[in-house]
Amino acid sequence: MLATSLVALAVLVPALTNAAAVVPRADPCAAIANQAFSVPSKALACLKSFPFNETLRQNVIANIAGVFDFYTFEDFYLDSPPPFQESTANIRAEIARINSTKFETDYDFNRAVYNFTTKLNDGHTRWFPNCYTSFQNLLPAPVVTLEENGVQSVFVAPDSTDLIPLVGTEFTDFFESIGFDWQRLAGARVLEIAGMDAYSYADLIASTESGNYLDHGVRVNSVFSSYRIVDTDFSQRFGDIGGPAFPDRDSLTFKLIPVNSTKAEVVTVPYLADYLGAPFTDQASFWTANCAANDETNGVDLKAAENQRKRQLPRRKMARASIIDIAPSNAVGLPSPFLPTLPPANGSTGVIKSFILPSKKTGVMFVGSFEGDFNQFQTDTDAAIKQFQASGLTHLLIDLTNNGGGFVCLGQFLHQYLAGNTLSVSLISSQWLTLYRL
Numbered sequence: 001m002l003a004t005s006l007v008a009l010a011v012l013v014p015a016l017t018n019a020a021a022v023v024p025r026a027d028p029c030a031a032i033a034n035q036a037f038s039v040p041s042k043a044l045a046c047l048k049s050f051p052f053n054e055t056l057r058q059n060v061i062a063n064i065a066g067v068f069d070f071y072t073f074e075d076f077y078l079d080s081p082p083p084f085q086e087s088t089a090n091i092r093a094e095i096a097r098i099n100s101t102k103f104e105t106d107y108d109f110n111r112a113v114y115n116f117t118t119k120l121n122d123g124h125t126r127w128f129p130n131c132y133t134s135f136q137n138l139l140p141a142p143v144v145t146l147e148e149n150g151v152q153s154v155f156v157a158p159d160s161t162d163l164i165p166l167v168g169t170e171f172t173d174f175f176e177s178i179g180f181d182w183q184r185l186a187g188a189r190v191l192e193i194a195g196m197d198a199y200s201y202a203d204l205i206a207s208t209e210s211g212n213y214l215d216h217g218v219r220v221n222s223v224f225s226s227y228r229i230v231d232t233d234f235s236q237r238f239g240d241i242g243g244p245a246f247p248d249r250d251s252l253t254f255k256l257i258p259v260n261s262t263k264a265e266v267v268t269v270p271y272l273a274d275y276l277g278a279p280f281t282d283q284a285s286f287w288t289a290n291c292a293a294n295d296e297t298n299g300v301d302l303k304a305a306e307n308q309r310k311r312q313l314p315r316r317k318m319a320r321a322s323i324i325d326i327a328p329s330n331a332v333g334l335p336s337p338f339l340p341t342l343p344p345a346n347g348s349t350g351v352i353k354s355f356i357l358p359s360k361k362t363g364v365m366f367v368g369s370f371e372g373d374f375n376q377f378q379t380d381t382d383a384a385i386k387q388f389q390a391s392g393l394t395h396l397l398i399d400l401t402n403n404g405g406g407f408v409c410l411g412q413f414l415h416q417y418l419a420g421n422t423l424s425v426s427l428i429s430s431q432w433l434t435l436y437r438l
Helices: 040-047 054-068 074-078 091-100 106-119 160-167 169-177 198-210 216-223 283-290 302-311 374-390 408-419
Strands: 135-138 143-148 151-156 189-193 226-230 233-237 251-257 265-270 272-275 320-322 331-333 352-356 362-367 395-399 405-407 434-437
Touching (some): 040 272, 054 106, 106 198, 143 189, 151 198, 160 331, 169 272, 189 198, 352 374, 374 408, 395 408
Antiparallel strands (some): 135 272, 189 251, 226 233, 233 331, 320 405
16 A cells, blocks of 8 residues: 655745734634643634635645545545445545635635545545644543443443543643533443434544544444553553544533433533644744744755765665554553553563463464564564463464554564465454464
């Protein structure tokens, strides 16, 4: 797969003042400056305060159109086959539509590009303008899907009381200041979200906002809170319901049954926007710090780069298919009660974490990423499997939950290492557990 990242090369800062205005407008960015968390509507007002600029649009559209000239799967999207029909898109028509649409703000334009690339459901080709992904909404009620008495249902994550404090006291203090008791929602069974059946709402988010995988079921999984590895440490995602990428909603309404209750109630849970960008004091400094082009984002001196390349020894380039995502921003450390208590198997210091289950029959290899140290990935795989074999294990679970992709050849290496010449063994999905016999 051709992995491509769309990068905006801005060349002109939009006008930040209106000389014709008689009464100066209040600066919406100054109102939230130096705040780690903001009410989402106030954060969005800052983001939408920059006027649309045609020069910036043409710069962005030219770069996007050029990237798609090299996009391998453009024809696939013209009429995507089952079960991937919802990804069907006429890429060139979408680019033309965005190029001809009248937008009021620069945010509106960039959001249209974001929505277009999200619809492709290809995590290797996404549009994440740093200027407008500088805030992330966080909900103090991330949701999970669990089985209770043999029935799958949606719940507010039972570990919320351990997870939410890890975001920080500024986050929890806000809810205390408005008298919202988020702790009592932990473990509540969720019947409806935003007036919809809970699973239907999860399906809607998977269809319109998740966008990293062609497989719809995998995107549904990403809607819910779940564990993963960030760098080499365990962490927990809020999920796409609990941690959407834009501060475009102030709250979410749940119909739920709290723990130790049989009565359903409707609760409106407030979001709070977490600021992830560079420091700013007002509208102009926000743009300068997060949006305006600089030497790193607006190209490099090709002559200097060529001279530097000639001074270096040739290096072998390896294909990568990394998921282009801002997902690390909505992860916090995995609450300590949920960290594995089993002793780690050999080769568990990097992106791979391996364990032997108490039955002494099954090994678990959690592959958090195909990034990181290229050689260590291979040696860790070898070390873990050799320990499993020496321990007489007969089964192995490969857990690829929330892995971020990476080196294509490492995926091939893992497959070939485990499968050998046996054609019946294959990786089924980049998200689900796959069972192998050793």
